Structure formats: C-alpha cells, structure tokens
Amino acid sequence: MSLQDPKLFGKVAVLFGGSSAEREISLMSGTGVLEALRSRGVDAHAFDPSQRDLSELRSEGFARCFVALHGRHGEDGTVQGALELLGIPYTGSGVMASSVAMDKVMTKRIWQADGLPTPKYVRLAFDQQSREQVRAVPDVLGLPLIVKPPREGSSIGVTKVQGYSEMQDAVALSARYDADVLCEEFIEGEEVTCAVLGHGLDARALPVVRIAAPEGAYDYQNKYFTDDVKYQCPSGLPEAEEHEIQRITLAAYRTLGCRGWGRADVMIRASDRKPFLLEMNTSPGMTSHSLVPMSARAAGIAYEELCLRVLASATLDATGGSL
Structure with missing residues (x-):
C-alpha cells in the first residue's frame, strides 16, 4: 500500500491500554501512535479493549487495527485471534507467532x-517450586542468575540473584505474575536491542x-520513567x-514466524563478544523512551x-501479506 494517501487505510483503531501489567506503557505507546497517524491525515481513533467490547470494531466500521497493546491479552495472540474472527487486518505478528x-x-x-544462541535456563513449573527445587537452580546455572516470569515484559517481576539466599524471594516475586518461573543464566556483558x-x-x-x-539496572523504572539510561544508536559496535546481531535477530524473527x-x-x-538472544517483542513500545523509534x-x-x-x-493470517 502507498503511504502517500492516508485515506486508503480507512477507519483505523489504535488498540491500547488493555488489562495487562504493562497497561501504563501501552497507554503511552498508543497515545504516541494515535497522534502520529492523525498528524499524517489517517482517520485514527483510540480503542481500549479493557473498556470496550472488541465486537464494536466491526459494528463501527473499522477497516484495520494498529495494535499498541503490550503484555497479556494484547501481545500474546488473544487479541490477534479475535481480530482474525472479526476479519479486521491488524499490525504485527499473527496468532501463533504472538503466542x-x-x-x-x-x-x-x-x-x-x-541452533540460535540463547542463555541456558531452568523452568520451574507451578508444582516445581519447593524450597529444595528452587535452591538447586544455581547448581545448574551458576551465580549470578536471572529469575523472571516467562510471560511478562518490560522487566516486570525480574530479579538478578547474587546468592542462594535470594532465590526464594526472587521466585516468589516472579510467581506473582506467572504460575511458571523462568530461571536464566546471567550473561555478563553489554545489553543491546535490534528491531526488524x-x-x-x-x-x-x-x-x-x-x-x-x-549499575546495569535496566528495569521498569529506568526503561520508562527516568533519563538515567544512556542509548547509543548508531551503536558504535565493530561492524x-x-x-x-542483525543476522541472528533476523533469523530469530523468521523462525518464530513474526x-x-x-x-x-x-x-x-x-568474555568472548558472543551475542545471546533473550526475547522477541512482537508489539514493541512506541513511547518517548522506546527503542524501535530510536533505531528507525x-x-x-x-x-x-x-x-x-x-x-x-x-x-490477517489468512492472507499472509499486507493489504
């Protein structure tokens, strides 16, 4: 589709807000997207799925959706599945890749x-979180290690564990957000991100x-609400x-079907400058602090x-290409 005539997009719903732990970030992302689209003449409207029924998208004649939801019920394939049933094209990955x-x-x-590089890990299912099982994780992954909920984003519920005595609290925090807990080998080095x-x-x-x-604390607060984090783009890394990093990111994106x-x-x-993939975000942030706009x-x-x-x-999944 040509980007020159915004009227060709039809009536557009920007989906943001939602009910996940990342609602606050989604509100910021969606507001930015909505203003940007309107500034270019797109007939864009705000739509918060936690406040309105998705069936209204069809009854109100929306032609497509820009998904600016983050986290559960927005980035995990559920909204994507609903939009498939409604027959309304949407941005980002389809049902399977999102999930x-x-x-x-x-x-x-x-x-x-x-064969793509990613840190070693131990998954603690909800029935595998006894004191003995939790305490055994550092024997497998070493210390320090990372404990996080496997189905949350924005560094929510994440702990860097330095010693055995910190494991119980870290797992308990993660379990507040997800029944399962992901324990991951800590990679000492530089953090980067690559958009596709x-x-x-x-x-x-x-x-x-x-x-x-x-102090290496790229957490929820530093990501979105301070200016203490420094970003380099261009990265300044050796070519x-x-x-x-771009190669493995593209491979990671394609193999997931994004x-x-x-x-x-x-x-x-x-120690050896080897890159390790941590995660793939299929509905990236679009706030003033977000990294995809910076890279773009x-x-x-x-x-x-x-x-x-x-x-x-x-x-839509059924068509597989942009409309």
Whole structure:
C-alpha cells in the first residue's frame, strides 16, 4: 500500500491500554501512535479493549487495527485471534507467532532447536517450586542468575540473584505474575536491542541500539520513567558485531514466524563478544523512551513514517501479506 494517501487505510483503531501489567506503557505507546497517524491525515481513533467490547470494531466500521497493546491479552495472540474472527487486518505478528514469542520458554526452545544462541535456563513449573527445587537452580546455572516470569515484559517481576539466599524471594516475586518461573543464566556483558521491519525474506534489521543503564539496572523504572539510561544508536559496535546481531535477530524473527515488526533483546558476553538472544517483542513500545523509534530514526525513518509503515503492513493470517 502507498503511504502517500492516508485515506486508503480507512477507519483505523489504535488498540491500547488493555488489562495487562504493562497497561501504563501501552497507554503511552498508543497515545504516541494515535497522534502520529492523525498528524499524517489517517482517520485514527483510540480503542481500549479493557473498556470496550472488541465486537464494536466491526459494528463501527473499522477497516484495520494498529495494535499498541503490550503484555497479556494484547501481545500474546488473544487479541490477534479475535481480530482474525472479526476479519479486521491488524499490525504485527499473527496468532501463533504472538503466542509463542510471548512465552520466553517456548521461544528459547524453538531458538535452541534452530541452533540460535540463547542463555541456558531452568523452568520451574507451578508444582516445581519447593524450597529444595528452587535452591538447586544455581547448581545448574551458576551465580549470578536471572529469575523472571516467562510471560511478562518490560522487566516486570525480574530479579538478578547474587546468592542462594535470594532465590526464594526472587521466585516468589516472579510467581506473582506467572504460575511458571523462568530461571536464566546471567550473561555478563553489554545489553543491546535490534528491531526488524517486514515479513519473511523481505524483513530487514534496523540499526542496533546499545543500552547503558545505571549499575546495569535496566528495569521498569529506568526503561520508562527516568533519563538515567544512556542509548547509543548508531551503536558504535565493530561492524562485524553489529552485522552478527542483525543476522541472528533476523533469523530469530523468521523462525518464530513474526511479521510486520518486532524487536529482539540481546546480550553480548564480555568474555568472548558472543551475542545471546533473550526475547522477541512482537508489539514493541512506541513511547518517548522506546527503542524501535530510536533505531528507525538512525535509519532515516521518522516516528510518523514508522507508524505509517507498520500500519501499512496490517494483515490477517489468512492472507499472509499486507493489504
């Protein structure tokens, strides 16, 4: 679709807010997208699925949806499935890829099967969280290690565990957000992220963003509500390292079946500069602190144009291509 005539998009719903733990971030993302689309002449309207029934999308004549929801019931395939049934094209990955990418354990299993590098892990199911089982995890992964809920984002419920005595509290915190708990090998080194636009063989990786958080604490507060985190884009990494991160990100995106857009979080191990994939975000943040807009700017794509490009890629699983 041409980006020159916004009327061709028809009536557009920007889905944001929602009921997940990331609602606050989604409200910021969606507000930015809504303003950007309207500034380019798109007939865009706010739509909060936690306040309105999705059936209203059809009854009110929406032609497509920009999904700016984050977390559960927005990024996990559930809304995508509803939009499939309604027959309304939407941005981002389809039902299966959204569902799989939302689950970090399933994501890691697929990446490992395809030989892609990701940190070692131990999954503690809801019935595998006895004191003895929790205490045994550092024997497998070493210390320090990371404990996190496998189906949350934005660093919610994440703990860096330095010693055996911290394991119980870390697992208890994670279990507040998810019945299962993911314990992951800690990769000492630099954190970077790499965004992707497009679908299949036409997908392209954007410039890598290097992240420098105070004392390595790239947590929920520092991600969205302070200016203490420093970002470098262009990354300043050696060209070969940048290309390798883009290569594995594209491979990770394609093997999960992602489309439209996405963003992989990656750690570069300091000891040998090997990159490790942490997770794939299929509905990335679009706030003033978000990384996909930052990477797009470095590639010469303004925020408003980025929103239009993503909107133009809206599709359904049944069609598989942008409309």
